[in-house]
Amino acid sequence: MDESSNSGQNLLDPNQPVFTVAGVHVMDDLATSIVDEIQAQLPPTQKEAKYGSLARSSRGRKALLHAFEQLPAGSVRSYVVNKRFMVTTKMVDVLLEPMAHATGFNMYEDQQALALAELLHLCAPAVGDATAYDRLLQTFVDWVRQRVTTDSLFKAVSTYKESVHHPDFVKWFDLLELSRGVAEETSADIAAGEQRDLLDPAVPSLYCLGTDFGESLGQFRLIHDESKVINRNAALLRLSFLLPDPARPGHFLGRLPADRIDFADSKDHPQLQLADWAAGAVRQWASQLAVGGGDQFSRDLETVVRPWIIGCIWPAGAPR
Numbered sequence: 001m002d003e004s005s006n007s008g009q010n011l012l013d014p015n016q017p018v019f020t021v022a023g024v025h026v027m028d029d030l031a032t033s034i035v036d037e038i039q040a041q042l043p044p045t046q047k048e049a050k051y052g053s054l055a056r057s058s059r060g061r062k063a064l065l066h067a068f069e070q071l072p073a074g075s076v077r078s079y080v081v082n083k084r085f086m087v088t089t090k091m092v093d094v095l096l097e098p099m100a101h102a103t104g105f106n107m108y109e110d111q112q113a114l115a116l117a118e119l120l121h122l123c124a125p126a127v128g129d130a131t132a133y134d135r136l137l138q139t140f141v142d143w144v145r146q147r148v149t150t151d152s153l154f155k156a157v158s159t160y161k162e163s164v165h166h167p168d169f170v171k172w173f174d175l176l177e178l179s180r181g182v183a184e185e186t187s188a189d190i191a192a193g194e195q196r197d198l199l200d201p202a203v204p205s206l207y208c209l210g211t212d213f214g215e216s217l218g219q220f221r222l223i224h225d226e227s228k229v230i231n232r233n234a235a236l237l238r239l240s241f242l243l244p245d246p247a248r249p250g251h252f253l254g255r256l257p258a259d260r261i262d263f264a265d266s267k268d269h270p271q272l273q274l275a276d277w278a279a280g281a282v283r284q285w286a287s288q289l290a291v292g293g294g295d296q297f298s299r300d301l302e303t304v305v306r307p308w309i310i311g312c313i314w315p316a317g318a319p320r
Contacts, residue, residue: 001206002225002266002275004051004283009145009199011083012138018286019201022078022278022308023209024271025217026071031270034070038063048266049273051280061297064277068304071274077212078282078308079205082290085315087137089117090199094144094186095179108248120172121315129163136160143183144199146190150183201313202229207237207256212310214257222258225272226265234261281305 001023005016024031038049041063054060068076096116097107107113124133139156142148154177161173189195197203210222224230236243241255266272285301288294 001209001222002272002279003202003227004276004279006200006202006227006229007083008229009141009197011087011199011201012141013083017083017290018283019081019083019205020078020279020283020286021202021205021209022076022275022282023213024071024076024274024278025213025220026075026271026274028270030070030072031274034067035270035273038067051277054277055280055284055297064281065304067274067277068281073307074216076274076278076308077209077310078278078305079209079311080282080286080309081201081205081313082286082315083201084137084290085117085121086199086201086313087141088121089114089313090144091137091140091176092117092120094198095182096175098182098186099175099179116172118315123169124160127164127166127169128160132156132160132163141199143187144190146187150180150187153183154180197229197233200229202227203233203237206230207240207253208311210237210256210258211254217257219257219259221260221262223262223264223269223272225276226263230261231263237261278305278308282308 001021004020004022006019007013007016035049038054041059042049049060049063051064054064092107092113097113100107107116136156136159139148139153143150143153157173157176161170161177164170164173186195190198206224213220230237237256238258238261240253243253245251245253264272266276281301282305284294284298285305288298
């Protein structure tokens with residue numbers, strides 16, 4: 001498995017609107033054959049064919065498409081995240097859901113938390129000041145990263161709420177203002193290191209991708225490209241079955257089918273190079289969906305990468 005465009009908890013990096021992780025399960029000889037064929041077409045000074053360099057030239061793009069054609073059906077899978085939307089889902093999960101759960105209301109039943117996140121994501125810039133909403137999202141990210149105070153966060157909530165011109169929409173920000181106690185407890189947990197990497201999409205994405213692979217493979221050994229956040233959370237991933245399921249209060253997560261998580265260099269595992277290409281292709285295609293623009297190659301990738309996507313954090317109209 002390998003990632004593309006992981007900016008960590010900096011989910012609002014304007015240059016990286018989408019995060020992807022891709023996994024490849026193919027035999028060694030096929031992976032080696034595909035990678036060697038592509039490598040032979042490169043200048044001898046280029047040691048490794050990374051997706052970013054290949055996708056910049058017409059020759060590299062043709063080589064990528066040829067490589068993807070040789071991959072067996074079902075051998076590549078990917079999970080994709082719209083980072084801006086993930087900020088909104090986290091704002092609901094971190095601030096509103098615990099408050100609702102304390103009153104006995106399950107926001108995850110019938111995907112109500114997701115529905116609220118979609119409502120905020122799609123409507124907030126239209127029914128209030130869009131710039132104020134952008135500042136609220138950025139302040140939430142900075143608050144999780146311990147760069148601003150809880151006071152600053154709730155000032156941003158209040159500033160946006162004052163700009164809302166739809167009375168039925170104001171109530172959601174009334175609720176956000178009532179979550180101050182939850183926010184203070186969460187901030188203390190973050191400061192104590194108890195909720196590290198809260199906004200990083202890599203860990204939940206890998207868990208979902210690994211679980212999906214496990215349905216067909218059973219237990220497997222996971223080889224991941226070097227990743228500080230996955231390395232830091234490797235033990236947590238292996239013990240996922242002991243953790244409460246955030247989407248099902250009172251239940252535990254399933255076991256990650258990877259009985260080992262090892263980190264390696266792509267020169268030792270050609271499958272990692274294939275995973276880099278797959279993750280890059282999904283990210284390039286999904287980015288033009290998220291922010292518009294993109295060239296013809298980005299759009300042409302759709303028929304290749306859409307079958308790979310097994311899940312996502314994405315607003316209505318998800319790329320599946």
